[in-house]
Amino acid sequence: MKITIERAALLRSLGHVQSVVERRNTIPILSNVLLRAENGELSLTATDMDLEIVESVPADIARPGAATAPAHTLYDIARKLPDGSQVELDATGDLLTLRSGRSQFKLGTLPVDDYPQMAQGDLPHRFQLSAADLKMLVDRTKFAISTEETRYYLNGIYIHAAKPKAGTTDPAVLRAVATDGHRLARVEMALPDGAASIPGVIIPRKTVLEVRKLLDEAADRIEVQLSDTKVRFAFDSITLTSKLIDGTFPDYERVIPSGNDKALEVDPKLFAAAVDRVATISTEKSRAVKLSLDRNVLTLSANSPEAGSATEELEVSYNASPLEIGFNSRYLLDITGQIEGDGARFMMADPGSPTVVRDVADGSALYVLMPMRV
CATH class of the missing domain: 3.10.150.10 (DNA Polymerase III, subunit A, domain 2)
Structure with a gap:
């Protein structure tokens, strides 16, 4: 040569x-x-x-x-x-x-x-989506992928065609879900042509990150090919083929609470900045921040035996009964970092139950966050 x-x-x-x-x-x-x-x-x-x-x-x-x-x-x-x-x-x-x-x-x-060659095999399911849509699915879920090797079936993003709930006229959607047991990210988009019959597959974390690196330079259309064991992404002059995670993704719908009745609305950027400041004091291991809610006032606080304490007040929209709830500050920052609009809505029930977080202006993404004791 x-x-x-x-x-x-x-x-x-x-x-x-x-x-x-x-x-x-x-x-x-x-x-x-x-x-x-x-x-x-x-x-x-x-x-x-x-x-x-x-x-x-x-x-x-x-x-x-x-x-x-x-x-x-x-x-x-x-x-x-x-x-x-x-x-x-x-x-x-x-x-x-x-x-x-x-x-x-x-x-x-x-x-x-x-030099080893990956067995080609037939990839019967094919559909196309834009680079921007694939970027959106990856960016809004990848932070919640588990890195715990023992729960290997959580070490990736679960992609599937979600059918509408019985009795509704909602269209079917392409959905991406990731969870590590502490937080969950679920994002959906209109179902691309040819994707209606795809199997539910778990795309490994390394594959997700490699595809994401390439997307910044990708042309607009990405062709995705799927079988039960492999996925292939093809665009421009690049073809990336990967094995899928051989496992069963948990029934994530069961952990999304539906009865949370305490609604908090905040500006995600102001909220994230305040969480970041207060968390400077929290202990490195737990990173815990307490949210104390009263009518239209949110007090963020953190305590550490070594570093002292910190509090900050924010004006918010909250009209339910007073509530104190704790979260891992890093998880809060990860989720609010995905919200591009001017409003984040937290739906809470009590200090021990999961909280649902949504972008007020964009219904395509939903996040669930487990609280922690503080």
């Missing part, structure tokens, strides 16, 4: 694929990126056996062929080359030679035949 490629094009593609490669690998070939040159294009492939990304980029091919090279090293070299430079890649035997201007690097390669 011998090719010449613009440094900017190589760097951009390497930046996309190398982040899939784990820094530490027990299988040496998984540290490498597969480079394949043919038909005027260089194709770059990286995998960790659960997730595979393939990207094609135009290149001047002097000799078609394929090679594997250390992904992070290749990326670091490309990053440090001067802007506007041309890069020549020449693979012969077990060496890849990279030349650019007066710089030359020789990198060890591993056999192309040893």
Whole structure:
């Protein structure tokens, strides 16, 4: 294989694929990126056996062929080359030679035949959605994904087609849900054509984060293909294929309370800033902040044996009976950070029951937050 490629094009593609490669690998070939040159294009492939990304980029091919090279090293070299430079890649035997201007690097390669390929399999369900819609589904739910390995079925975002409740005329929607047991995020959008019969699937956290990185540069339409075990996202010249989490997502509807009758409305930005200030005093472990509610006044407070205490008052809209309830301040900030409008509505029942949080101006997202003792 011998090719010449613009440094900017190589760097951009390497930046996309190398982040899939784990820094530490027990299988040496998984540290490498597969480079394949043919038909005027260089194709770059990286995998960790659960997730595979393939990207094609135009290149001047002097000799078609394929090679594997250390992904992070290749990326670091490309990053440090001067802007506007041309890069020549020449693979012969077990060496890849990279030349650019007066710089030359020789990198060890591993056999192309040893490079693992994800089994293709049939992905029968296909639909398209805009990059903006996919971004919205990911951004508003990813903060609630659990990182607890023992509850592996919560280590991702659950995507499914939600049918309307019996007896209503509501349309079916595409819904994304994530929870870690302490908070839950549920976001929905109009059901795309072709998505009505998709299975409910759990997309792993790493896949979610990799797709999200790519979306900032993506063209408008994203094609999603699904089976019971795999998902594929295709856009521009990039294809990302991932295994799904093999588990059953809990019945999240059961934890969304419907009888909460105490309504608090706040400006989310003012509220978040006040929570952040008061939480400076809370202990690092619990991060607890107490909300004391009386008619149209909210008092935020935090106490710590080491640091002292803090209180702050806010004018709010609240007309129910007085209530004191505690929350993890970081969880409060995560949720209010998703609310783009001027009003956040908290629906509460009592100090021990889950609270529902919504954006007053946008009904597509709903958040549930478990209280804590303070």
